[in-house]
Amino acid sequence: MDGTTYQNNDRLYQDLARKLIAELASGKFPVGSRLPAERELAQQYAVSRPTVREAVIALEVQGLVEVRIGSGAYVIALPGKRQIAGFDIPAFELTEARLLFEGEAAALAASQVNDEDVAEIERLVSEIARENQDPRGTVKADRAFHLAIAKATRNTAIYETIEKLWALRDTSPEAALLHEKARTANVKPVVEEHTAVLDALKARDPKAARAAMRAHLAAVLDSLLFATEEKAVEEARRIAEAKRARYR
Amino acid sequence: MDGTTYQNNDRLYQDLARKLIAELASGKFPVGSRLPAERELAQQYAVSRPTVREAVIALEVQGLVEVRIGSGAYVIALPGKRQIAGFDIPAFELTEARLLFEGEAAALAASQVNDEDVAEIERLVSEIARENQDPRGTVKADRAFHLAIAKATRNTAIYETIEKLWALRDTSPEAALLHEKARTANVKPVVEEHTAVLDALKARDPKAARAAMRAHLAAVLDSLLFATEEKAVEEARRIAEAKRARYR
DNA sequence: CGCCTGTATTGGCCTGACCAATGGAACGCA
DNA sequence: TGCGTTCCATTGGTCAGGCCAATACAGGCG
Structure with missing residues (x-):
């Protein structure tokens, strides 16, 4: 047949x-x-x-x-393309979303954290410092840092959302490539940025936590733009550049 | 029957x-x-x-x-927490996440919307008004309204995140039940809240858009709390009540 | 011209029935 | 006693036909 x-x-x-x-x-x-x-x-x-x-x-x-x-x-949809995968989300958009969402998460976390959370996050910050020394450049501690803050919100929906965004970051080939380039090109330690978030959490200061987290991810955004040099992504750069100012 | x-x-x-x-x-x-x-x-x-x-x-x-x-x-498998399902997220947490995320999305959208977006969103607001008259109480227009704003951010990651949160809202049995109760108990028209968001978008005012969206979802949060009366969820209510003040 | 009403179409759901695969109990044989 | 065979109740697979409710659209009414 x-x-x-x-x-x-x-x-x-x-x-x-x-x-x-x-x-x-x-x-x-x-x-x-x-x-x-x-x-x-x-x-x-x-x-x-x-x-x-x-x-x-x-x-x-x-x-x-x-x-x-x-x-x-x-x-309402055609078979073949699953919306769940989300492989084609540009790195910039992913980071922009993280900037907004994780900023709010940090603010909420600041009003929710207990001493245990703070201790764990503090440990992760020093872990990140060590990780940065290592030229092999893993981001496990970095990821754990962000997820620990998400967890401190005591909100499952927020935690899972942020976790998913990280997963997309790791999954997307384009995103991974860009981040890798950004990381190697830009070796300056981001420890201070993480420390700023930590301090705000210690102080239970939502506004400061939000600002610190946004500043951190704005820096990531910058390094992404810096790494975005190929003419193939010129267009994206142009658009991104226009958006850039909003977060500083 | x-x-x-x-x-x-x-x-x-x-x-x-x-x-x-x-x-x-x-x-x-x-x-x-x-x-x-x-x-x-x-x-x-x-x-x-x-x-x-x-x-x-x-x-x-x-x-x-x-x-x-x-x-x-x-x-052959439990519905537990395969990344997409997430049936066990409490309605409160879902709405809290939406409050934060959609608030930021609205702010971003305010700086990105074009006239077409505004026209579409305006249409949806009047659609919501009509929907509210209907005692059967669908929320299609409401959903479309929020997704239209998410789309206006021009950020796929943000759009998909918000879409997912809505899907969870519809899927979760507990969440659906609570929302249903909240809806029937609280018939006051939320059109004004939606209109406030629309006006802020028209004015291209990010701060006002964020505030209006947060106010809207804070109201939803309130109605949820109102509906949460059974002693079975007393615990959740107690926690939620403590969080409540932050958004007003 | 627009609103309103009637009617055909469409999905929602039910009753009742028969068939085919399964699986365990009863049975029979070694 | 032990094992294989047979039988049949149980269970899913599918069908036929029917009634109700929601929808859509045309035609009539104001």
Whole structure:
């Protein structure tokens, strides 16, 4: 039949769902368009309506279509590109987001930290100092520092968000490359920046914590821009340069 | 019909799926165990077998269970904290995170918006007004409003973060419940709050935009606290109450 | 011209039924 | 006694048909 190796592992609905996904991928149903009515699909594919419903639900759970009562099933995304991956987020945007979010997180943390948190963060700062000496240049302590602050907010949603942004930073090839270049090109110790954040937390001063964290990430942003020299990213640089002033 | 008045406007199967996921998360069905038979679940939850099948398929597509013909549905993973799901984030924390993040997003957006953005956001505000009249109380326009602002930041990382937080809000059973209660209990129109944000964006005033957005979400936070009355969540309320002052 | 109402269409959900795969218990044989 | 075979209750897979509620759109009314 169809060249695609059919995995008819039982479950008619899976079979149908695969076919429908193939239809979406083929462009037959662009984003925003409506799928045929359930009764119609049932007839077209020679299955019962419950089976059609099951297949549509499978698509719905995967975030491909949205079902509107009394109206129909509408395509809201095409298969293939998952929005979750986020591999294509430019490094600048990632850092800009971190600047804003982690700034707020630091401010909140300043009003929430206990002595244990402070002790741990202090330990991490000295760890970062040691890490910076090492030419191999890991960023484990740096990452741990930021996550410790996120954790000190006592807010899971904030913690997970910041963790995800770090994960994206590490995952994105472009981002990793840029950060690596920025790091090697710019060996000046950022210990003072971290220390400033630490001091603000010790003082339980939200405003100072926010300012220190933003200053730190603004510096990272700067080093990113510095590393962004290839003409391939000239465009990005131009845009970024325009934004740059806002954070200093 | 059934005595348990669940007002989950859409899709019975989603309701059931949420409940089943909650059961999984509760540890009632460890990995490897078998779920009750479809017919049994249908009786337990007072729904028909097709509906149970739809819910089970939803779990299956999410990779939580595996269905074996003639045998049953077996748990193959727990909903716990695979990076995307995050079902266990309390509603308060979610909203607190949104307050901070969306506040910054609004500020950034204020310096980035163009006239088209403003027009779209203005349209959504009037849409929200209409939505509020409707006792069924959808939040589509509300969601679209917040996402439009996130989009106006021209920062993919920020947009995706905010989108994810909304998704969590909709997904989390506890969060959905609380928001539903808050919504019905607190019918006062939030249109003015949205309008304030819009005005700040029109004026390209970052500070005002941040303040307006924070005020809006602080109000949401308040209504959440108002809805949090059961003694089961007394603890959360106590903690939340302490945090509350910071945002006003 | 716009609002309003009626009606066809569409999804939501249910009842009841039959088939096929499974798996364990009862059974029979060595 | 032990093991293999058979039988059948259980369970998922699928279908047919039906009724309700929400929606959309056309045609009529003011």
